[in-house]
Amino acid sequence: MAEYVPLPLILAAEQFAKLPGIGMKTAQRLAYHILTMPAAEVNGFADTLVTARSSVRCCSVCRNFTEKELCTLCSDSRRDSTIICVVEAPRDVSAIERAGGFDGTYHVLHGLLSPMDGTGPEDIHMKELMERLSGNVTEVIMATNPTVEGEATASYISRLIKPMNIKVSRLAYGLPAGASLEFADDVTLARAMENRNLI
Amino acid sequence: MAEYVPLPLILAAEQFAKLPGIGMKTAQRLAYHILTMPAAEVNGFADTLVTARSSVRCCSVCRNFTEKELCTLCSDSRRDSTIICVVEAPRDVSAIERAGGFDGTYHVLHGLLSPMDGTGPEDIHMKELMERLSGNVTEVIMATNPTVEGEATASYISRLIKPMNIKVSRLAYGLPAGASLEFADDVTLARAMENRNLI
Numbered sequence: 001m002a003e004y005v006p007l008p009l010i011l012a013a014e015q016f017a018k019l020p021g022i023g024m025k026t027a028q029r030l031a032y033h034i035l036t037m038p039a040a041e042v043n044g045f046a047d048t049l050v051t052a053r054s055s056v057r058c059c060s061v062c063r064n065f066t067e068k069e070l071c072t073l074c075s076d077s078r079r080d081s082t083i084i085c086v087v088e089a090p091r092d093v094s095a096i097e098r099a100g101g102f103d104g105t106y107h108v109l110h111g112l113l114s115p116m117d118g119t120g121p122e123d124i125h126m127k128e129l130m131e132r133l134s135g136n137v138t139e140v141i142m143a144t145n146p147t148v149e150g151e152a153t154a155s156y157i158s159r160l161i162k163p164m165n166i167k168v169s170r171l172a173y174g175l176p177a178g179a180s181l182e183f184a185d186d187v188t189l190a191r192a193m194e195n196r197n198l199i
Numbered sequence: 200m201a202e203y204v205p206l207p208l209i210l211a212a213e214q215f216a217k218l219p220g221i222g223m224k225t226a227q228r229l230a231y232h233i234l235t236m237p238a239a240e241v242n243g244f245a246d247t248l249v250t251a252r253s254s255v256r257c258c259s260v261c262r263n264f265t266e267k268e269l270c271t272l273c274s275d276s277r278r279d280s281t282i283i284c285v286v287e288a289p290r291d292v293s294a295i296e297r298a299g300g301f302d303g304t305y306h307v308l309h310g311l312l313s314p315m316d317g318t319g320p321e322d323i324h325m326k327e328l329m330e331r332l333s334g335n336v337t338e339v340i341m342a343t344n345p346t347v348e349g350e351a352t353a354s355y356i357s358r359l360i361k362p363m364n365i366k367v368s369r370l371a372y373g374l375p376a377g378a379s380l381e382f383a384d385d386v387t388l389a390r391a392m393e394n395r396n397l398i
Contacts, residue, residue: 004296006266012251015244019229026220032290033219034248035255035264036309042252045214046245049233052211053241056234065234067205091231097203110235 009035061132063108063125065090073097073105080104085141086129086157088112088150096143104141107132112149113156126157139167146173208234260331262307262324264289272296272304279303284340285328285356287311287349295342303340306331311348312355325356338366345372 009031016027034042058064059071066072073079073093083104087093093106111124121127133140140161144150158168173191175184184192208230215226233241257263258270265271272278272292282303286292292305310323320326332339339360343349357367372390374383383391 004263004271005293006255006264008247008251008254008266009264011247015247018244020232021225021228028293029220029290030218031251032264032288034252035289037252039252042248045217046249048207048210048214049241050245052207052230052233053236053238055207056205064203065205065208065231067207072203089231090234091228094204094227 058108058110062106063110063128064093064106078103082136082138083141084129084132084137084139085143086154087143088145088153092143092145104139109144109153112144112147113153114149121156124153129157130160133161133164133166137166139169142168142170146171257307257309261305262309262327263292263305277302281335281337282340283328283331283336283338284342285353286342287344287352291342291344303338308343308352311343311346312352313348320355323352328356329359332360332363332365336365338368341367341369345370 012034013024013027013031016022016030017024019027022030037045055067056065057067059066059074060069061074062071064071064073068075074081080103084107085096085102085104086107086109087096088109088111090108093108096102096106107125107129109124109126109129111119113119113121113124140158142154142158144154154170158170161168172195173188174195175181175188175192181189211233212223212226212230215221215229216223218226221229236244254266255264256266258265258273259268260273261270263270263272267274273280279302283306284295284301284303285306285308286295287308287310289307292307295301295305306324306328308323308325308328310318312318312320312323328339339357341353341357343353353369357369360367372387372394374380374387374391380388
């Protein structure tokens with residue numbers, strides 16, 4: 001933006017542009033919008049963000065976001081703590097809970113192994129996961145994304161766990177619900193064929 | 200989001216969802232991102248928004264956003280103050296300045312007439328525009344968007360100005376640069392035909 005745009009407006013746009021998925025054009029639109037909001041609403045918005053960052057921390061067991069020492073899922077006695085579902089990020093916990101059908105507990109890695117980005121086993125919450133396995137855990141479900149990093153992380157961790165005589169499973173591959181064969185990519189289709197089930 | 204998601208995270212997502220063009224899904228992604236940012240960065244982000252809202256105000260002449268009493272465009276003696284380009288919002292000033300070729304001044308309405316939404320002439324900066332016309336203004340360019348409200352506002356204002364013996368013009372209608380006739384909508388194509396120029 002040029003010299004006829006007030007500096008605070010440019011700075012606000014630059015801050016928005018740092019957020020994931022927000023391009024410079026959208027960031028500018030949001031910054032202009034902030035100036036048209038009542039000052040009290042802008043203050044409220046700012047306070048909410050600061051409060052969220054300062055009051056939310058990681059559960060001491062599963063590393064999911066929580067306000068307490070122990071998250072609601074870990075402190076829920078109805079959940080089956082012998083099954084641990086390993087995910088990359090807290091948003092994945094929400095996704096699986098929303099889908100329903102899983103009543104075990106979680107472990108949030110807060111990242112994936114990525115040699116390209118220099119992310120090694122010590123940079124994600126892997127040590128905490130291994131420590132939990134000394135208990136009465138019977139199955140670990142690797143629910144990382146089906147990407148290169150997600151696959152690599154799942155296979156790295158499963159290699160460490162298998163010798164401990166704990167069952168390790170991976171989310172099923174196949175066609176997404178409502179998909180059309182015509183538009184499915186080759187890898188997905190090949191895997192759906194490979195993992196076909198008798199009906 | 201459900202009870203296993205910390206409340207401050209839900210509140211942050213709701214705040215993001217209030218911004219224009221940000222749906223609930225994107226808002227949740229942004230809220231999760233805020234929690235992964237260093238606390239100092241979140242504070243900086245919040246401060247920048249509050250500062251932008253509190254330090255930026257409207258230019259006393261053209262109502263464009265500025266930090267001073269008079270915006271840089273109005274205080275620039277090289278700009279032709281006898282020509283006023285009327286726009287809906289400050290972002291439109293940026294768009295026209297970016298395109299280049301205009302060296303007059305602006306007037307920002309901060310809205311458009313919209314009987315459906317109850318926005319009348321007194322709700323937009325029209326009175327301030329009329330007051331500026333008592334000077335040595337020779338032309339007013341109506342540069343509101345080519346939408347129903349934009350057209351209505353342009354024609355309403357031009358009807359008020361014409362009796363004052365000031366030239367009133369409207370941005371040209373036609374095909375956008377790089378457009379394809381095949382995909383142009385009927386109204387645009389009809390107007391492009393109507394306003395055709397000799398070459």
